Amino acid sequence: MEAVLIITNCPDEASAKAIALAVVEARLAACVNILPQVQSIYRWQGVVESASEIPLLIKSTASHYPALEALIRSCHPHDLPEIIAMPISHGLPAYLQWLAAETANTP
Numbered sequence: 001m002e003a004v005l006i007i008t009n010c011p012d013e014a015s016a017k018a019i020a021l022a023v024v025e026a027r028l029a030a031c032v033n034i035l036p037q038v039q040s041i042y043r044w045q046g047v048v049e050s051a052s053e054i055p056l057l058i059k060s061t062a063s064h065y066p067a068l069e070a071l072i073r074s075c076h077p078h079d080l081p082e083i084i085a086m087p088i089s090h091g092l093p094a095y096l097q098w099l100a101a102e103t104a105n106t107p
Contacts, residue, residue: 001061001063001096001099001100002061002062002063002087002088003059003060003061003062003087003088003091003096003099003100004059004060004061004062004065004085004086004087004088005057005058005059005085005086005088006029006056006057006058006059006060006065006068006072006083006084006085006086007055007056007057007058007082007083007084007085007086008055008056008058008072008076008081008082008083008084009038009040009053009054009055009056009081009082010053010054010055010056010076010077011051011052011053011054011077011078012054013034013054015054015075015076015077016034016054016056017034018075019032019056019071019072019075019076020032020034020056020058022071022075023058023060023068023071023072026067026071027102027103027104027105028060028064028067028068028071028103029058029059029060029064029068029103030059030060030098030099030102030103031058031059031099031102032056032057032058032059033056033057034054034055034056035054035055035056035057036054037052037053037054038052038053038054038055039051039052039053040052040053059088059099060099060103061099061100061103062085062087064103065085069083
């Protein structure tokens with residue numbers, strides 16, 4: 001089991017909560033942290049933009065990434081949402097076992 005941390009940003013608290021709930025209920029993620037609002041500065045279509053966003057930290061497995069990406073895209077209000085995954089190389093073994101168990105029975 002390869003644990004991964006998926007990061008996405010949402011434009012508001014409602015969409016952040018909806019995505020977090022959807023991925024946990026689908027057992028595609030064991031846990032989602034909804035972080036406080038951040039200010040993001042980025043270039044979009046040739047223009048430097050600034051936006052308030054709500055970051056999500058999603059703990060899952062690499063095998064669930066394709067389904068998780070699809071679910072986030074279907075729930076996310078942006079046409080091109082940030083969805084990135086990073087491997088979790090180390091972690092408390094009991095926590096990683098819990099993560100694997102919570103995502104093992106994906107419907």
